[in-house]
Amino acid sequence: MEENTRAGAPITPAPLCRAPAQGAGISGSTAADTTLGRAPAQGAGNKAGGETGSEAEKIIEIRDLEKVYRNGAIEVAALRGVSLDIHKGEFVAIMGTSGSGKSTFMNILGCLDRPTGGIYCLEGLDINEYDDNELSLIRNQKVGFVFQSFNLIPRTSALKNVELPMVYGKVPAAKRHARAHALLDKVGLGDRYGHMPNELSGGQRQRVAIARALTNHPPILLADEPTGNLDSKSSIEIMELFAELNNDGNTVILVTHEPDIAEWAHRVITFRDGLIISDRTNPPKAPM
Amino acid sequence: MLFLENVKLALLAIKSNKMRSFLTMLGIIIGTSSVIAITTIGDGASSAVSAEFDSFGKNNANIYPNTYGMDYSDSSDRFTSSDIAALNERFGSEIEYVSPYYSAATDVKIGRMSGQFNLSSVSGNYIHVSGGSLAYGRDFSQSDIDNRREFVIIPEEAAKKFFGRGDVAGESISMSFAGQIREMTIIGVYRQKDSIFSRLMSGTSYAAYVPYTLWNDAPSEILDLYVGSSQSISASLDKITSYLALIHKRPADHYIGSSVEAQQTRMTQIMGVLSVAIGAIAAISLLVGGIGIMNIMLVSVTERTREIGIRKSLGAKTGDILVQFLIEAMLVSALGGLIGATLGIGVATVGMGLANVSVNVDPFVVLLSVGFSAMVGMFFGLYPARKAAKLDPIEALRYE
Numbered sequence A: 001m002e003e004n005t006r007a008g009a010p011i012t013p014a015p016l017c018r019a020p021a022q023g024a025g026i027s028g029s030t031a032a033d034t035t036l037g038r039a040p041a042q043g044a045g046n047k048a049g050g051e052t053g054s055e056a057e058k059i060i061e062i063r064d065l066e067k068v069y070r071n072g073a074i075e076v077a078a079l080r081g082v083s084l085d086i087h088k089g090e091f092v093a094i095m096g097t098s099g100s101g102k103s104t105f106m107n108i109l110g111c112l113d114r115p116t117g118g119i120y121c122l123e124g125l126d127i128n129e130y131d132d133n134e135l136s137l138i139r140n141q142k143v144g145f146v147f148q149s150f151n152l153i154p155r156t157s158a159l160k161n162v163e164l165p166m167v168y169g170k171v172p173a174a175k176r177h178a179r180a181h182a183l184l185d186k187v188g189l190g191d192r193y194g195h196m197p198n199e200l201s202g203g204q205r206q207r208v209a210i211a212r213a214l215t216n217h218p219p220i221l222l223a224d225e226p227t228g229n230l231d232s233k234s235s236i237e238i239m240e241l242f243a244e245l246n247n248d249g250n251t252v253i254l255v256t257h258e259p260d261i262a263e264w265a266h267r268v269i270t271f272r273d274g275l276i277i278s279d280r281t282n283p284p285k286a287p288m
Numbered sequence B: 001m002l003f004l005e006n007v008k009l010a011l012l013a014i015k016s017n018k019m020r021s022f023l024t025m026l027g028i029i030i031g032t033s034s035v036i037a038i039t040t041i042g043d044g045a046s047s048a049v050s051a052e053f054d055s056f057g058k059n060n061a062n063i064y065p066n067t068y069g070m071d072y073s074d075s076s077d078r079f080t081s082s083d084i085a086a087l088n089e090r091f092g093s094e095i096e097y098v099s100p101y102y103s104a105a106t107d108v109k110i111g112r113m114s115g116q117f118n119l120s121s122v123s124g125n126y127i128h129v130s131g132g133s134l135a136y137g138r139d140f141s142q143s144d145i146d147n148r149r150e151f152v153i154i155p156e157e158a159a160k161k162f163f164g165r166g167d168v169a170g171e172s173i174s175m176s177f178a179g180q181i182r183e184m185t186i187i188g189v190y191r192q193k194d195s196i197f198s199r200l201m202s203g204t205s206y207a208a209y210v211p212y213t214l215w216n217d218a219p220s221e222i223l224d225l226y227v228g229s230s231q232s233i234s235a236s237l238d239k240i241t242s243y244l245a246l247i248h249k250r251p252a253d254h255y256i257g258s259s260v261e262a263q264q265t266r267m268t269q270i271m272g273v274l275s276v277a278i279g280a281i282a283a284i285s286l287l288v289g290g291i292g293i294m295n296i297m298l299v300s301v302t303e304r305t306r307e308i309g310i311r312k313s314l315g316a317k318t319g320d321i322l323v324q325f326l327i328e329a330m331l332v333s334a335l336g337g338l339i340g341a342t343l344g345i346g347v348a349t350v351g352m353g354l355a356n357v358s359v360n361v362d363p364f365v366v367l368l369s370v371g372f373s374a375m376v377g378m379f380f381g382l383y384p385a386r387k388a389a390k391l392d393p394i395e396a397l398r399y400e
C-alpha cells in the first residue's frame, strides 16, 4: 500500500523526468492504427493503481506544483504545492469542494496551462521545458481531455469531431476515417457518425468527446467533471465507458464532486484550498 | 494542418453564414466588377477606335491653316488645285495621295427608296490608299479629275439598298451639291473594311466620293493627304507644311499638320491617364472591401473563440489557427473577386453588345482580380487571424 503523499512533504527522488523506457519523446507518433486502446501494461487492468504502483511505470510525476492567478493586484493561489505520482493503468478520481483547485490541476495535467511553480513530468517530459507549439504537440499526442461541457465543434459531424486530433496530428485521411469510425463504434455511436452535436443527447455528445480524446492513443485520459452536465442514467453509462477503457489499460484521471462517481475509481485524491488533503485507494467496484 | 482541410473548413464557415459572407464580399465584388467592367469596355473601345484609325491609314494626315486671330474673309491661305500640283511636283512619290477636302450631304431618291449620301471630295486613287477596294467598276482616273467629270463612287451597301444589286456601275443618280443639282454617273462601287463607324452608320447614310474638281476650285480649308508609307509622317508633314507656308507667303508655322498617328498617340495617352484613374478607384474600393473583411473576421474570431480553444486543446498549433483564419479571409475575398469579375464581364458584354463592339475578355484579368482580391483578403485577414492564433487555450475555452 502506497503511503499518502501529503502536500508540503515532497519526495525528492533523484533525477525526476528521466526518459522512460518506452513512449518517450513527443516526435508526433502518427501510428494511429485502428486497434483500440493501448496495450495493457503488465499488472494493470482493473487492479487499483495504488497496489501495483511501485511496479508499474510512472506516467505522471508532480513535485511542489503551484499555480497563482494574477489579476492586476489580486493574486489567487489555486495550487499551493501539490506532489504526486500516477502510474500507468491507474483510475484516479479527484474530489474536493468547488474552488479547491481541481480544474486548475487538471488543466496543468492536460498541458493547457502552465504551473507557476514546481515540476510536472508527463512520460518523462518536463513540461516547463517546452514552448507553446511544443505543448500543442504534447496535447495532441499525449493527452485525451474530456470536458464537462463536451466542447464539440458545432456544425461539425461526430465523425469530423473525432477526426480532429488526427488532422492536427497529420494522419492521412483514409486512416483518420477508419480510426474515427472504429472509435465511434467502440463508444456505442456506430449509427451516429454523421450527426451534428446539436442532434445528439448529452450522453451521446460526451461519448463523442471520449472517442475524440482516445484518437491519438494518448497515455493519459483526463476528464473534468465529465458527468456534471448529465442525468444519472447517462452518468452511469459514461462511467461504465471509463471503467471499460481503464480495463483496456488506459490511465484515467477524472474530477468529480459526487462520491458515487468517485466510487468507480481505484484511487481517490481529495483537494482543499489548493492542497491534497487525502489520497486513498478504493476497493474495486463490483462489475454491473 | 493540411491546406485542403482548411479550405473545406473555410467553405463551411462561409456556407453557414451565407448572408454575412455575401455582405462581407460586397465591397470586393463592387470594386472588382466596376474595375473589370470599365477596363474591359475601355479596352474594347480603344481597340475599336484604334482599328478605326488603322482603317483611315496611319499615314493619313490633314493640313489646315492656323486661323487663330486671322481674318476669315482672306482665303488666300486656303487650298486649291494649284497647291495639289505644287505639292505633287515638289514631293513626288513622298506623297501617295493629296486632295483638297470638301464635303456635302445630299438626299437621294431612287424609286421608292430615299437616303442620304455624305459626299467627300477625292482625287484619284483614294479608295486604294484609304484601305478600301473596288467591288465593281473603276476608280477615278486623272483625266476624270482634270475634266471635272460628274462621276461618283458609292459603297456596296448603298448599291444593294437602292438598286437591289451590287454591280451598278453605269447607273445614274441625281445629287445636289456645290450649289447645283447634278446627274451623276456611278463609275465604281467600293467595299470598305468593316469598322464600327460603318456599322453604326449602316442604313442611315452612305459615304460616297466625287472628284474634288467639281467644287470648281473653291478654296478649301483642309488638305487631305496620305504620305508614302515608308516615310516618317511627322518629318514629311513638317516639310510639307513649311513648303505650303512658303507658297502662300505665310510664317513657317502657319500650317498645321495633324496625322492619324499623332491623334492615336494622344488617344493612347488619354487611355493611360484613364487607367491610372481606374487603378485608383480599384485601390480605394479594394481597401474598403478589405476593411470590411477585417471587420467581419474580427467578429468571426470573437464568435468562435470557444472553437479556437477546443482546437488548441486538441493540438492545433498557433500556425494552424492562423492559417485557418487566413485561408477563410482569402477565400471570402477571392470568391468576391470571382463574383465581381464575372459581374464586370457581364456588364461589359451587355454594354458593348449595345454598341455593337465585340468584347475581348482577357482571362488573365480574371485571374489577376481573383488573385489580387485573395491578397487583399490575406492582408486584412492577417490581424484577426493573428488575434485568433494567439488566444490562450484556457481563456478561449472559458469564453462564454
Ligand SMILES: Nc1ncnc2c1ncn2[C@@H]1O[C@H](COP(=O)(O)OP(=O)(O)O)[C@@H](O)[C@H]1O
Pocket (backbone or CB within 6 Å): A069, A070, A071, A076, A077, A078, A096, A097, A098, A099, A100, A101, A102, A103, A104, A105
Ligand atoms: N483564470 C483565473 N483567474 C483567477 N482566478 C482563477 C482563475 N481560474 C481559477 N481561479 C481561482 O482558482 C481557484 C481554483 O479554481 P478551480 O481550479 O476552477 O477550482 P475547482 O475546479 O476545484 O472548482 C478558485 O479560487 C478560482 O476562483
Ligand SMILES: [Mg+2]
Pocket (backbone or CB within 6 Å): A102, A103, A104
Ligand atoms: Mg472545476
